[in-house]
Amino acid sequence: DQQVKQNSPSLSVQEGRISILNCDYTNSMFDYFLWYKKYPAEGPTFLISISSIKDKNEDGRFTVFLNKSAKHLSLHIVPSQPGDSAVYFCAALGNQFYFGTGTSLTVIP
Amino acid sequence: EADIYQTPRYLVIGTGKKITLECSQTMGHDKMYWYQQDPGMELHLIHYSYGVNSTEKGDLSSESTVSRIRTEHFPLTLESARPSHTSQYLCATSTGGRTEAFFGQGTRLTVV
Numbered sequence A: 001d002q003q004v005k006q007n008s009p010s011l012s013v014q015e016g017r018i019s020i021l022n023c024d025y026t027n028s029m030f031d032y033f034l035w036y037k038k039y040p041a042e043g044p045t046f047l048i049s050i051s052s053i054k055d056k057n058e059d060g061r062f063t064v065f066l067n068k069s070a071k072h073l074s075l076h077i078v079p080s081q082p083g084d085s086a087v088y089f090c091a092a093l094g095n096q097f098y099f100g101t102g103t104s105l106t107v108i109p
Numbered sequence B: 001e002a003d004i005y006q007t008p009r010y011l012v013i014g015t016g017k018k019i020t021l022e023c024s025q026t027m028g029h030d031k032m033y034w035y036q037q038d039p040g041m042e043l044h045l046i047h048y049s050y051g052v053n054s055t056e057k058g059d060l061s062s063e064s065t066v067s068r069i070r071t072e073h074f075p076l077t078l079e080s081a082r083p084s085h086t087s088q089y090l091c092a093t094s095t096g097g098r099t100e101a102f103f104g105q106g107t108r109l110t111v112v
Helices: none
Strands: A010-014 A019-025 A032-038 A045-051 A056-059 A062-067 A072-077 A086-093 A097-099 A103-108 B004-007 B010-013 B019-025 B031-037 B044-049 B064-066 B076-078 B087-094 B107-111
Touching: A010 A019, A019 A032, A019 A086, A019 A103, A032 A062, A045 A056, A045 A062, A045 A072, A072 A086, B004 B087, B010 B019, B019 B031, B019 B087, B019 B107, B044 B064
Parallel strands: A010 A103, B010 B107
Antiparallel strands: A019 A072, A032 A045, A032 A086, A056 A062, A062 A072, A086 A097, A086 A103, B004 B019, B019 B076, B031 B044, B031 B087, B064 B076, B087 B107
């Protein structure tokens, strides 16, 4: 059974607007969460992470929010740029990394 | 400059061939991983290693094998490739603590 879920396979956003990518998890023992960006035929690159003791972490245009009670995290990208178009994977760290199925973001110029 | 090197980047081979996918790292990390990923799917862990002479199978059943004779090197071998092995194979490393994993550029394998 999948422990990390990304229920939106794709998302399209206008350039300059906010992109919000969502992720849900089932295991309350997860204590570290990450977002990765992936281009086709390349490996994922790390974007941003958050520890379970925090509810928000910001790095430039990227902010990750964690709602432990809802077992939900989200990635906000503001402002969105065409170069942000890629697949975004949410991951949780327990005894290993658990990945979601990814959300394909398209930023329209 | 990449710190995790995967070769080859792309490989097309015939059914029944033996292949080895190479993964090397210069980061000095103890933990290394092999993932398999198909479009629209999550990354599936197929093998991992805590360090030299340590190898474990991941959650996804795999007909591949791995070895970890040196910290820097974590090759994955398929003894007899089949079309069902067609996928992208990703190697990753981490320190083993509460921190991110770093990925190589992947090997896109096609078995015909």
